[in-house]
Amino acid sequence: MKLHQQIGVDMPDPVAVTAPGMDSAAVSEYLTQYMNAAQDALLLLDDAGCIQYCNLQARLLAHSLNPDKNQDELLHLRDWQPGLLSDSAMHTCRESGSWIGAVRIAGAVLRNRIAQVHLVALGPQRTQPFAMCIRDITLEYAREQELHERNAELEIAYTKLKSxxxxxxxxxxxxxxxxxxxxxxxxxxxxxxxxxxxxxxxxxxxxxxxxxxxxxxxxxxxxxxxxxxxxxxxxxxxxxxxxxxxxxxxxxxxxxxxxxxxxxxxxxxxxHQDQAENWTMADVHAGLDSTLNIVWNEIKYKAHVVKSYGDLPLIECIPSQLNQVFMNLLVNASQAIDNNGIITITSECSGDQVRISIGDNGKGIPAEALPRIFDPFFTTKDVGHGTGLGLAISYGVIAKHHGVIEVTSVPGEGTLFMLKLPIAQPR
Ligand SMILES: Nc1ncnc2c1ncn2[C@@H]1O[C@H](COP(=O)(O)OP(=O)(O)OP(=O)(O)O)[C@@H](O)[C@H]1O
Ligand SMILES: [Mg+2]
Missing domain, CATH: 1.10.287 (Helix Hairpins)
Known part of the structure; x- marks a missing residue:
């Protein structure tokens, strides 16, 4: 089946497009000219690898690989450079009709170049003649190598960064x-x-x-x-x-x-030492209360805590990790307050999720800082007072729980963080 039939394009036979007065000898002449103008080395080979035809680039290649040999000594491809066409490449071409691969070319003039070799069987039943195209891809290869190296360096840097x-x-x-x-x-x-x-x-x-x-x-x-x-x-x-x-x-x-x-x-x-990484049905209010007691020393001199708990079902979660989030939010709220502040903790159930809000009437977050507060290491606290990881970790924990964490803040008035958590985790 011809190519145009394979791809379903209604294309006339090449012979049919030959203009009147353009006989096949003329076509052949023009094609030869065109082949000689090509940038790639083009060859026709027989079954044994003997050269039947080669264009100008191919002759130049043969000469630059073997400047001391004359034409008669370059009749077989293996005379150009051993390994330019391997037995296995030839075998694959006979089996499947074509072969493509990369070969390192090293001669007196051409040193250490990389060539792409494309071999196609032209005869019936994938037999001779074989057409061969040799293209210099040294630059592309070097670029690709560099890209691989950069990639490897990036991977190492990424691993280091992760650790x-x-x-x-x-x-x-x-x-x-x-x-x-x-x-x-x-x-x-x-x-x-x-x-x-x-x-x-x-x-x-x-x-x-x-x-x-x-x-x-x-x-x-x-x-x-x-x-x-x-x-x-x-x-x-x-x-x-x-x-x-x-x-x-x-x-x-x-x-x-x-x-x-x-x-x-x-x-x-x-x-929750006994069940550190365990998913379990837990009472959010109990978690909030025990966390509040733990951070009480941090809060009690600065703020009143006003709780407004709704009716919440048990939710599927890793309680110790949620407590860590509550702790980060409560400590942040307290740190945003100078004195005599108010921290509110509210909860409600809405459909298949629970919502927990922790608000404060502290100094608030400036608009330009708001998009960055969940970034690891973003902190506005003095050196030694904040690592800038509290919210990044909290974000990760809430995402792991298939929840969302939202924040609204008005500079000078206060901040409200809202956690929305599904009651049951998606299966
Ligand atoms: N309730 C809040 N009020 C005002 N600013 C806040 C509040 N919560 C967070 N921020 C701002 O977000 C930044 C990042 O908070 P995050 O908890 O991630 O880090 P941190 O508190 O600075 O340090 P760490 O929690 O690691 O000790 C804080 O430095 C602060 O500027
Ligand atoms: Mg913090």
Missing amino acids: AQEMAFHTEKLASIGQLAAGVAHEINNPIAYVKSNLNMLRLPLAQLLRQARIPECEDDLRQAVSDELNEDAMNACDEALAIDVRDLITESLEGVDRVCRIVSDLKDFS
Whole structure:
């Protein structure tokens, strides 16, 4: 089947377009002229690789590859350069009608050039003669090589950047854990301090009580225990110490211990250590509350927190990661406030998603910064105060949850972040 038939174009046979007076000898003459003007080396070969015809470029190529040989010594293609046409190329051409490949050409004049070789079987049943076109593609090849090298360099740079980013994310995580630990330490310190002081205050009335109850062994122990602070006379004179309301001290101490227990349990909820990467149905409000307790130390001197929780179903999520987002938004809100601010936390269910908003009446975000706040490392905070990863990480977490995070801000008035999260993750 002819080419024009294959591609369905209604094209007349080439012989038919030969103008009157243009016989095949003239056509052949013109075609030969045209072949000699071509930029590529064009050849006709027989089955054994002997040259039947070659155009001007081919003759120039043969000569530049072998300047010392005469024409008679260049009758076979292998005389030009061994390997210019390999057996396997010839085999493929006989099998499938054509072969194309790249060959390195190296002669006395032509050094280290790359040629594209295209071989086509012209005879019936993919036999001789074979047409060969040799094209110098050294420049294209060099460009391609350079492109490959650039690509490889880019890939290495990308890998380095990714690992640097991962490290930075890790550092950010460590930084927020550090921040969290400092806050928690502060929060625990207070109740522990007054529990300790209350216990100290209880030692004396307890010793008095035991004395009155006449339990000498215990009394001795206690006498010993308080002897650093009080001598015998003082102890005897301390009956009025019983007037201290022991019950008050105990109640207060229990409250302190309760507060510590709550912080520890919030910490556990916050980190969800046992199910760090697990998708589970979780209560968003519980996550918000435990996170709020964790960052309370950061917020309490700066803002009132106003909560307005709607009715929310459990949502499918990785709770520890959502808590990390809540923490980043709450800390950002608090950092945007100088003092006496208000942070609002609202939630509502809308169709198949829940919406959680965290707003503040802090300094707001300038319009020119707004498009960049989710970029990794974008921060307006002083060196050492912000890594600029909080929102980038939050964005990633919300995207992983198939949700969106939206922000509106008015400079000087405040900022509102809204998280929209699907109740169930798409399967
Ligand atoms: N509630 C907000 N009010 C005002 N500006 C905000 C608020 N939240 C974020 N921004 C701006 O967006 C920037 C990026 O926030 P992001 O949480 O990503 O980083 P950061 O807070 O600067 O540092 P990091 O969270 O890593 O400690 C902040 O530096 C700040 O300029
Ligand atoms: Mg932040």
